[in-house]
Amino acid sequence: MKIRIGYELVYDCPQPTPMILTLSVHYTRISDLLIPDHLTTDPPVPLSAYRDSYGNWCSRIVAPRGLLRLSADALVKDSGQPDVVAWQARQIPxxxxxxxxxxxxxxxxxxxxxxxxxxxxxxxxxxxxxxxxxxxxxxxxxxxxxxxxxxxxxxxxxxxxxxxxxxxxxxxxxxxxxxxxxxxxxxxxxxxxxxxxxxxxxxxxxxxxxxxxxxxxxxxxxxxxxxxxxxxxxxxxxxxxxxxxVAISSTFGPNTLKSFMVRTDEVSG
Structure with missing residues (x-):
């Protein structure tokens, strides 16, 4: 099956504000991305990325003064199978x-x-x-x-x-x-x-x-x-x-999250 995923977050910052964003699909699912979940900023700002100590992919930006829109729109393939249930799994001392x-x-x-x-x-x-x-x-x-x-x-x-x-x-x-x-x-x-x-x-x-x-x-x-x-x-x-x-955003200055939208929809075909 195919799933369309994405988000749109709008922040209002009264001054330039450094941010760490944890919004990227985990590396264990990268091979499943049919359309990558590239982070887009409006207005455009420089972006750098790194892996944290848990292996999560994080992005660094400095949000400008005023409104900043962060968004991504991706397509991921999925097995369509439910979470594994393993009643026999034992606890390890x-x-x-x-x-x-x-x-x-x-x-x-x-x-x-x-x-x-x-x-x-x-x-x-x-x-x-x-x-x-x-x-x-x-x-x-x-x-x-x-x-x-x-x-x-x-x-x-x-x-x-x-x-x-x-x-x-x-x-x-x-x-x-x-x-x-x-x-x-x-x-x-x-x-x-x-x-x-x-x-x-x-x-x-x-x-x-x-x-x-x-x-x-x-x-x-x-x-x-x-x-x-x-x-x-x-x-x-x-x-x-x-x-x-795993906070979606860690901000280092005053800001207001003005709007928040997340998308997860099955795509036919």
Missing amino acids: VQELPDDTLLFLLGSRYCETDRLSEIAWQLFGQSPIGWGRVQAICDYVHGHLTFGYEHARHTKTAWEAFQEGTGVCRDYAHLAIAFCRCMNIPARYCTGYLGDIGMPPPYGPMDFSGWFEAYLDGQWYTFDARNNTPRIGRVLIARGRDAAD
Whole structure:
């Protein structure tokens, strides 16, 4: 199948403002791009790019004073298959985990393992280890939180989401990640495109989506506590410890996001 993806973001800056943008499709999906997701700026500004410590492709610009429009319009091929489900995947003991997964056992900006550890063991200590435990965590988070954009807050942490019982997709992911780490399962945050392909209407407003990956049986598997069902057509942008590592824009000066549009549509033919 083919999926049209893209975005249009409009910022208003009262002065020239440096920005780091994490908007490019992840390198693991580059070979799937039929039309590349080149970042376009209006007005045109110089742009440079680099890979961050997690392998994400980031762009650097200095936004001029006034309005700046950032956009991309791409086409990606996809298998059309839902997320993999592997009930047999086992949990690996901490002492046997690869070195590069250990970072994803630790607390981070939005995932306070120290505050949630006792709660996690009370909730999931008797659940099946391995895939079943991660699924039990997703089931709990999916039922514990009530979704709503009115509950969005860019400073909200996993602990706060747990206490408030509300959130958006990033809050579902943060709470599930924190619980996984508390149960000695490496977990990392993912952001990207996820449309409503294969889902019945009504459809909500399109946005970038947050989910997570857990390390089981020697590989990373996709989990989604917000939707809590295998989905079709995920297109990864970035991975990190939590949302702080994969912000679509990190700005170094005053600015206002004036408009925001994300596109993810299946294309026939």
